Amino acid sequence: MIKRSMGMMALVLAMAGGMAATGSARAADANVDCNLRFNLSGWSIIYKHAEGSGTITCDNGQKASVKIEVIGGGLTAGKYRIDNGKGEISHVRSVDDVFGDYVQAGAEAGVVKSGQAQLLTKGDTSLALAGTGEGVNLGVSVGKFSIKRP
Template sequence: MNPLKLAALVSVLALGTVANTAQARETSCKMTFNLSGWSLFYKTAKGTGNVRCDNGQSMRVKLRAKGGGLTAGKTSVKNGIGAFTGVNDISDILGHYGTAEAHAGADKSASAQVVTKGDVSLALSGKGKGWNLGVAFGAFIIER
């Protein structure tokens, strides 16, 4: 093979390897959020959040939670915190996450929960007000 063609081929392959390595690199993303809702066998909540990643990306998001189970209550979380893992690009955070939870609280309460969507996980924590009791399964949804 012509040495010039060989050098060009090696350059293209090396650039492709560097591009793939850069794409596969995980970024650290954090979210602050407010969320409120109610449940009586059916659980629903809505809220908003801000996501910021260490690669400079950021996004305002809408949050929804829905599901069902043996549950009753009314709650709100202000200034909650979320930490994502398994994110390569901020768009990876969007979508439906599976949830399962047991909860009990009266007046002031604290909560922590991990939700997952494929390789992406989100650890949520926050303090809130309200009352709740039960076991629920459902979805936590993040949208633009």
């Protein structure tokens, strides 16, 4: 009985060690960096909505065309356009990991020449955005920034 219990315990410990190693390997595999180039236009009057498109290029050679949608709410008002926006996406294993919804919170202020710089997250994945454009935009908002396949 003791030998059987010791054998089971050794098996459980070996499996747990294997799972921990697999989890560590997955985290270590998430070292691909991707860049997003995009154009975006939208409006806000309490409700915030913007749409755009772009291209993602990863340092492992993968590439994808994307559709972008921003939806949120808060104390905002304005109409704006971001041209030649840039984003850096980190902690992914492949271009497939960049798709999904990122949490967004920000304060915007701009007249004629608008600017945008934000850091968004989706689990362990980070997306740093920067861009300039035209329009009027003022307020504070919370929402989501979605990257989808076209």
